Amino acid sequence: MDGGDYSVAGGVEDVYGEDAASMDQPVTPWTVSVASGYSLMRDPRHNKGLAFTEKERDAHYLRGLLPPVVLTQELQEKKLMHNLRQYQVPLQRYMALMDLQERNERLFYKLLVDNVEELLPVVYTPTVGEACQKYGSIFRRPQGLYVSLKEKGKILEVLKNWPQRSVQVIVVTDGERILGLGDLGCQGMGIPVGKLSLYTALGGVRPSACLPITIDVGTNNEKLLNDEFYIGLRQRRATGQEYAELLHEFMSAVKQNYGEKVLIQFEDFANHNAFELLARYSSSHLVFNDDIQGTASVVLAGLLAALRLLGGTLADHRFLFLGAGEAGTGIAELIALEMSKQTGNPIEENRKKIWLVDSRGLIVDSRKESLQHFKKPWAHEHEPVKELVDAVKAIKPTVLIGTSGVGKQFTKEVVEAMAALNEKPLIMALSNPTSQAECTAEEAYTWSEGRAIFASGSPFDPFEYDGKVFVPGQANNAYIFPGFGLGVKISGAIRVHDDMLLAACLASHLPQPKDLVKYAESCMYSPKYRTYR
Numbered sequence: 001m002d003g004g005d006y007s008v009a010g011g012v013e014d015v016y017g018e019d020a021a022s023m024d025q026p027v028t029p030w031t032v033s034v035a036s037g038y039s040l041m042r043d044p045r046h047n048k049g050l051a052f053t054e055k056e057r058d059a060h061y062l063r064g065l066l067p068p069v070v071l072t073q074e075l076q077e078k079k080l081m082h083n084l085r086q087y088q089v090p091l092q093r094y095m096a097l098m099d100l101q102e103r104n105e106r107l108f109y110k111l112l113v114d115n116v117e118e119l120l121p122v123v124y125t126p127t128v129g130e131a132c133q134k135y136g137s138i139f140r141r142p143q144g145l146y147v148s149l150k151e152k153g154k155i156l157e158v159l160k161n162w163p164q165r166s167v168q169v170i171v172v173t174d175g176e177r178i179l180g181l182g183d184l185g186c187q188g189m190g191i192p193v194g195k196l197s198l199y200t201a202l203g204g205v206r207p208s209a210c211l212p213i214t215i216d217v218g219t220n221n222e223k224l225l226n227d228e229f230y231i232g233l234r235q236r237r238a239t240g241q242e243y244a245e246l247l248h249e250f251m252s253a254v255k256q257n258y259g260e261k262v263l264i265q266f267e268d269f270a271n272h273n274a275f276e277l278l279a280r281y282s283s284s285h286l287v288f289n290d291d292i293q294g295t296a297s298v299v300l301a302g303l304l305a306a307l308r309l310l311g312g313t314l315a316d317h318r319f320l321f322l323g324a325g326e327a328g329t330g331i332a333e334l335i336a337l338e339m340s341k342q343t344g345n346p347i348e349e350n351r352k353k354i355w356l357v358d359s360r361g362l363i364v365d366s367r368k369e370s371l372q373h374f375k376k377p378w379a380h381e382h383e384p385v386k387e388l389v390d391a392v393k394a395i396k397p398t399v400l401i402g403t404s405g406v407g408k409q410f411t412k413e414v415v416e417a418m419a420a421l422n423e424k425p426l427i428m429a430l431s432n433p434t435s436q437a438e439c440t441a442e443e444a445y446t447w448s449e450g451r452a453i454f455a456s457g458s459p460f461d462p463f464e465y466d467g468k469v470f471v472p473g474q475a476n477n478a479y480i481f482p483g484f485g486l487g488v489k490i491s492g493a494i495r496v497h498d499d500m501l502l503a504a505c506l507a508s509h510l511p512q513p514k515d516l517v518k519y520a521e522s523c524m525y526s527p528k529y530r531t532y533r
């Protein structure tokens with residue numbers, strides 16, 4: 001396939017001329033009719049602000065609606081970055097960026113693409129967590145689609161209210177476990193919105209193909225239930241059959257409305273629903289659970305990279321997790337699977353090298369009866385151990401991974417125990433946002449006397465210890481889902497398999513990807529302004 005062949009496998013045709021593939025051709029700024037004048041300026045998808053050219057101002061009835069100057073997109077970008085940097089409070093930057101997204105979508109993505117490192121922590125973790133907590137107060141224009149219990153029996157109609165027809169990726173949450181912050185109910189919407197902005201900025205999936213959805217079945221968060229600015233249903237969470245029926249109607253309606261090939265990313269569901277939803281719909285829909293599968297791929301990729309520093313193969317190491325939910329068991333299982341690929345040993349054997357601690361202590365066989373099903377494969381033979389630090393001393397792991405959603409659990413004692421056992425202890429504090437990280441970068445480096453290899457879910461600044469600068473790694477599923485999603489879309493896949501996740505962590509093992517890269521690029525959205533005829 002050469003660069004000029006843009007036939008797309010996944011039913012992902014560039015109807016609105018948004019992709020790099022059609023950059024050189026002028027386009028008609030379609031809304032329902034041709035947008036012009038005032039309405040063109042108010043349409044975030046087509047608005048260019050002061051960058052409308054003289055010709056466009058004449059042709060599209062914009063004369064007088066704008067001051068005389070014509071700016072380049074680059075100058076607009078420079079101005080906006082300057083303005084953003086004036087805000088000291090991250091939430092103010094978040095709100096300014098959301099305003100920009102609603103005003104001038106291409107400029108928003110231009111900023112995001114050109115300043116990823118600086119803006120990722122604003123539109124995404126950790127600031128998005130605070131935004132969700134305060135969503136009711138900072139709420140301006142609604143983003144995404146809200147499906148609540150009120151819409152039961154009418155979900156297909158709700159989907160049809162969404163203005164875009166060519167949706168390719170849906171990120172959906174029910175808000176029950178937003179990052180490590182717990183149940184934020186309907187205010188979880190910030191998460192699908194943030195995730196999908198990365199689908200566009202990092203994965204090149206065009207904005208019109210992205211649909212953020214929040215399913216509101218109530219909340220058990222008392223604070224929100226009593227908050228006069230809360231935006232969701234003011235009732236406790238529906239569970240059991242009522243919950244399952246709403247989700248089933250939703251999943252069926254999505255397939256009916258958007259077809260077999262729409263990618264549905266489950267995000268921040270509570271453990272008790274996440275595993276079940278993934279199992280239930282993975283054979284009938286193109287579904288992907290970011291917290292289970294996305295996190296697992298990124299962490300495995302990180303481990304494989306870290307092995308170059310640690311030495312040995314995966315199977316030579318012992319792993320201890322704090323947290324046995326979606327992320328913990330997802331990562332553990334993918335590690336075991338990769339060990340099997342490498343050694344040929346049965347997966348049951350490999351699981352024995354991986355130990356998990358939950359809120360009740362080390363997961364051991366004597367607890368098996370009372371364990372939730374996703375924890376059972378990790379119940380190995382051992383006497384009960386209550387405290388993490390004792391589990392470290394008993395199991396002697398080379399790798400310690402935090403996925404507990406609870407901050408400050410890797411205490412000085414725990415890190416010191418890891419450092420006493422290992423020349424280079426590998427410590428991953430993956431819970432988000434920063435407040436929930438099991439330890440900070442500074443703590444990991446200091447308490448291990450500069451010997452730890454450290455990665456976290458939320459970003460930490462480089463840290464200087466004993467005259468040496470340590471740059472922490474970030475192991476966040478943001479490093480995989482946008483590219484993974486793009487790959488799924490352009491390959492036309494209709495189901496997600498574990499092998500695809502392994503392939504995503506081992507991308508350097510793929511055959512020469514020269515033409516594939518060209519092809520992928522041609523399918524990717526470009527935030528540069530288009531010329532309007």
Ligand SMILES: O=C([O-])CC(=O)C(=O)O
Binds near residue numbers: 180457
């Ligand atoms: O959103 C993030 O930063 C990573 C993630 O999926 C989570 O913490 O649930």
Ligand SMILES: [Mg+2]
Binds near residue numbers: 179267291
């Ligand atoms: Mg998540």
